[in-house]
Amino acid sequence: MNARTINDRLVAPDATAAESALCYLTAAAGSTGAVLLALDAGFPGLAVAVIALVAFDLCGGAVVNSSLAAKRHFHRPGRTHWHHLGFVAVHVQPFVLALVVPGFGWGSAALVYGLALTGAVAVLGAPQRMRKPVAFAWVTLALLIPVGLPLALAWVTPVLMVKLLLGHLQAE
Numbered sequence: 215m216n217a218r219t220i221n222d223r224l225v226a227p228d229a230t231a232a233e234s235a236l237c238y239l240t241a242a243a244g245s246t247g248a249v250l251l252a253l254d255a256g257f258p259g260l261a262v263a264v265i266a267l268v269a270f271d272l273c274g275g276a277v278v279n280s281s282l283a284a285k286r287h288f289h290r291p292g293r294t295h296w297h298h299l300g301f302v303a304v305h306v307q308p309f310v311l312a313l314v315v316p317g318f319g320w321g322s323a324a325l326v327y328g329l330a331l332t333g334a335v336a337v338l339g340a341p342q343r344m345r346k347p348v349a350f351a352w353v354t355l356a357l358l359i360p361v362g363l364p365l366a367l368a369w370v371t372p373v374l375m376v377k378l379l380l381g382h383l384q385a386e
Contacts, residue, residue: 224274226283233281237274244273248369255366261315265367268307272373279381289385295338302334302378308370317364326363326371329356330378337383349379 225234248269252262278284288301308323333352340348353375361371 225278226281226287228286229281229283233283237277237281240277241270241274244369244373245270248273248367251366251369255364257315257366264310264314268311268370269373272307272370272377276373276377276381279377280384284382285384285386288382298338298383299331299334301382302331305330305374305378307374311367311370315364315367318367319362322362325359325361326374329359329361329371330374333375333379334383337379342385346384349383353379 221229221234225237229237245266249262249266252265257265279288288298306327308318308326309320311318312320312323333349333356336352337345337349353372356375357372363370
Protein backbone atom coordinates (compact mmCIF):
# COMPACT_ATOMS: atom_id res chain seq x y z
CA MET A 215 0.00 0.00 0.00
CA ASN A 216 1.54 3.32 -1.01
CA ALA A 217 1.51 6.58 0.96
CA ARG A 218 -1.28 8.09 -1.16
CA THR A 219 -3.54 5.09 -0.56
CA ILE A 220 -2.88 5.25 3.18
CA ASN A 221 -3.59 8.98 3.23
CA ASP A 222 -6.76 8.44 1.17
CA ARG A 223 -7.97 6.02 3.85
CA LEU A 224 -6.86 7.96 6.92
CA VAL A 225 -7.77 11.44 5.73
CA ALA A 226 -9.74 11.41 2.47
CA PRO A 227 -9.20 10.95 -1.23
CA ASP A 228 -7.72 14.10 -2.79
CA ALA A 229 -6.98 15.73 0.56
CA THR A 230 -4.59 18.62 0.18
CA ALA A 231 -1.16 18.53 1.78
CA ALA A 232 -2.30 21.20 4.24
CA GLU A 233 -5.46 19.24 5.20
CA SER A 234 -3.44 16.06 5.70
CA ALA A 235 -0.70 17.79 7.68
CA LEU A 236 -3.20 19.43 10.03
CA CYS A 237 -5.02 16.13 10.56
CA TYR A 238 -1.84 14.22 11.38
CA LEU A 239 -0.43 17.00 13.58
CA THR A 240 -3.67 17.19 15.56
CA ALA A 241 -3.79 13.40 15.87
CA ALA A 242 -0.20 13.28 17.14
CA ALA A 243 -0.66 16.20 19.53
CA GLY A 244 -3.92 14.77 20.86
CA SER A 245 -2.36 11.36 21.32
CA THR A 246 0.65 12.86 23.10
CA GLY A 247 -1.56 14.90 25.41
CA ALA A 248 -3.77 11.91 26.18
CA VAL A 249 -0.72 9.75 26.94
CA LEU A 250 0.65 12.38 29.32
CA LEU A 251 -2.70 12.53 31.12
CA ALA A 252 -2.87 8.73 31.29
CA LEU A 253 0.68 8.44 32.64
CA ASP A 254 -0.04 11.13 35.22
CA ALA A 255 -3.13 9.14 36.28
CA GLY A 256 -0.96 6.04 36.74
CA PHE A 257 -2.78 3.89 34.20
CA PRO A 258 -1.13 0.58 33.28
CA GLY A 259 0.89 0.25 30.05
CA LEU A 260 -1.82 -1.47 28.02
CA ALA A 261 -4.33 1.23 28.96
CA VAL A 262 -1.85 3.96 27.98
CA ALA A 263 -1.22 2.29 24.61
CA VAL A 264 -4.94 1.96 23.86
CA ILE A 265 -5.58 5.53 24.99
CA ALA A 266 -2.82 6.69 22.61
CA LEU A 267 -4.48 4.94 19.66
CA VAL A 268 -7.98 6.12 20.54
CA ALA A 269 -6.80 9.70 21.00
CA PHE A 270 -4.94 9.59 17.66
CA ASP A 271 -8.13 8.43 15.92
CA LEU A 272 -10.56 10.76 17.67
CA CYS A 273 -8.42 13.92 17.66
CA GLY A 274 -7.21 13.44 14.11
CA GLY A 275 -10.65 12.31 12.99
CA ALA A 276 -12.29 15.45 14.35
CA VAL A 277 -10.12 17.49 12.00
CA VAL A 278 -10.45 15.02 9.12
CA ASN A 279 -14.24 15.09 9.30
CA SER A 280 -14.27 18.88 9.06
CA SER A 281 -12.08 18.96 5.94
CA LEU A 282 -13.47 19.69 2.50
CA ALA A 283 -11.86 16.50 1.18
CA ALA A 284 -13.74 14.39 3.74
CA LYS A 285 -16.98 16.29 3.09
CA ARG A 286 -16.67 15.50 -0.64
CA HIS A 287 -15.94 11.85 0.11
CA PHE A 288 -18.46 11.09 2.86
CA HIS A 289 -21.28 13.15 1.36
CA ARG A 290 -20.82 12.16 -2.28
CA PRO A 291 -23.87 11.18 -4.33
CA GLY A 292 -25.39 7.90 -3.28
CA ARG A 293 -24.52 8.18 0.40
CA THR A 294 -27.55 7.72 2.63
CA HIS A 295 -28.47 8.33 6.26
CA TRP A 296 -27.67 4.66 6.83
CA HIS A 297 -24.07 5.17 5.71
CA HIS A 298 -23.69 8.08 8.13
CA LEU A 299 -25.41 6.29 11.00
CA GLY A 300 -23.22 3.25 10.35
CA PHE A 301 -20.11 5.42 10.52
CA VAL A 302 -21.19 6.67 13.93
CA ALA A 303 -22.18 3.18 15.09
CA VAL A 304 -18.75 1.68 14.38
CA HIS A 305 -17.12 4.14 16.76
CA VAL A 306 -17.04 1.73 19.68
CA GLN A 307 -13.97 3.32 21.29
CA PRO A 308 -15.76 3.88 24.62
CA PHE A 309 -16.19 0.11 24.97
CA VAL A 310 -12.57 -0.53 23.98
CA LEU A 311 -11.49 1.92 26.68
CA ALA A 312 -13.79 0.22 29.21
CA LEU A 313 -11.96 -3.05 28.53
CA VAL A 314 -8.55 -1.74 29.55
CA VAL A 315 -8.80 1.52 31.52
CA PRO A 316 -9.33 1.31 35.29
CA GLY A 317 -12.32 3.41 36.34
CA PHE A 318 -13.84 3.55 32.83
CA GLY A 319 -16.91 1.42 33.50
CA TRP A 320 -19.25 -0.30 31.08
CA GLY A 321 -22.10 1.98 32.13
CA SER A 322 -20.03 5.04 31.29
CA ALA A 323 -19.03 3.50 27.96
CA ALA A 324 -22.66 2.75 27.12
CA LEU A 325 -23.73 6.27 28.08
CA VAL A 326 -21.03 7.96 25.95
CA TYR A 327 -21.75 5.66 23.00
CA GLY A 328 -25.51 6.08 23.42
CA LEU A 329 -25.23 9.86 23.48
CA ALA A 330 -23.26 9.82 20.23
CA LEU A 331 -25.57 7.35 18.49
CA THR A 332 -28.80 8.99 19.69
CA GLY A 333 -27.38 12.37 18.72
CA ALA A 334 -26.69 11.03 15.23
CA VAL A 335 -30.29 9.85 14.92
CA ALA A 336 -31.51 13.30 16.03
CA VAL A 337 -29.23 15.11 13.57
CA LEU A 338 -30.06 12.83 10.64
CA GLY A 339 -33.77 13.07 11.43
CA ALA A 340 -33.73 16.86 11.29
CA PRO A 341 -34.44 18.78 8.09
CA GLN A 342 -31.21 19.55 6.20
CA ARG A 343 -31.12 23.22 7.19
CA MET A 344 -31.52 22.31 10.88
CA ARG A 345 -28.88 19.55 11.07
CA LYS A 346 -26.04 21.79 12.15
CA PRO A 347 -28.07 23.63 14.84
CA VAL A 348 -29.47 20.30 16.10
CA ALA A 349 -25.95 18.88 16.27
CA PHE A 350 -24.67 21.87 18.21
CA ALA A 351 -27.67 21.75 20.55
CA TRP A 352 -27.21 18.02 21.15
CA VAL A 353 -23.48 18.28 21.82
CA THR A 354 -23.92 21.30 24.08
CA LEU A 355 -26.55 19.56 26.20
CA ALA A 356 -24.90 16.11 26.12
CA LEU A 357 -21.73 17.58 27.55
CA LEU A 358 -23.69 18.68 30.62
CA ILE A 359 -24.41 15.04 31.47
CA PRO A 360 -21.93 13.55 33.93
CA VAL A 361 -20.79 10.30 32.33
CA GLY A 362 -18.47 9.15 35.13
CA LEU A 363 -15.16 8.98 33.29
CA PRO A 364 -11.79 9.19 34.99
CA LEU A 365 -10.54 12.78 34.93
CA ALA A 366 -7.66 11.85 32.63
CA LEU A 367 -10.25 10.80 30.03
CA ALA A 368 -12.60 13.77 30.34
CA TRP A 369 -11.69 14.63 26.72
CA VAL A 370 -13.25 11.44 25.25
CA THR A 371 -16.90 12.52 25.17
CA PRO A 372 -16.40 16.02 23.75
CA VAL A 373 -13.88 14.92 21.12
CA LEU A 374 -16.06 11.97 20.05
CA MET A 375 -19.06 14.29 19.72
CA VAL A 376 -17.07 16.87 17.75
CA LYS A 377 -15.70 14.19 15.42
CA LEU A 378 -19.04 12.55 14.70
CA LEU A 379 -21.89 15.03 15.19
CA LEU A 380 -20.22 18.34 14.42
CA GLY A 381 -17.80 16.92 11.85
CA HIS A 382 -18.89 13.80 10.02
CA LEU A 383 -22.64 14.38 9.89
CA GLN A 384 -22.38 17.91 8.53
CA ALA A 385 -22.40 17.96 4.73
CA GLU A 386 -21.66 21.69 4.33
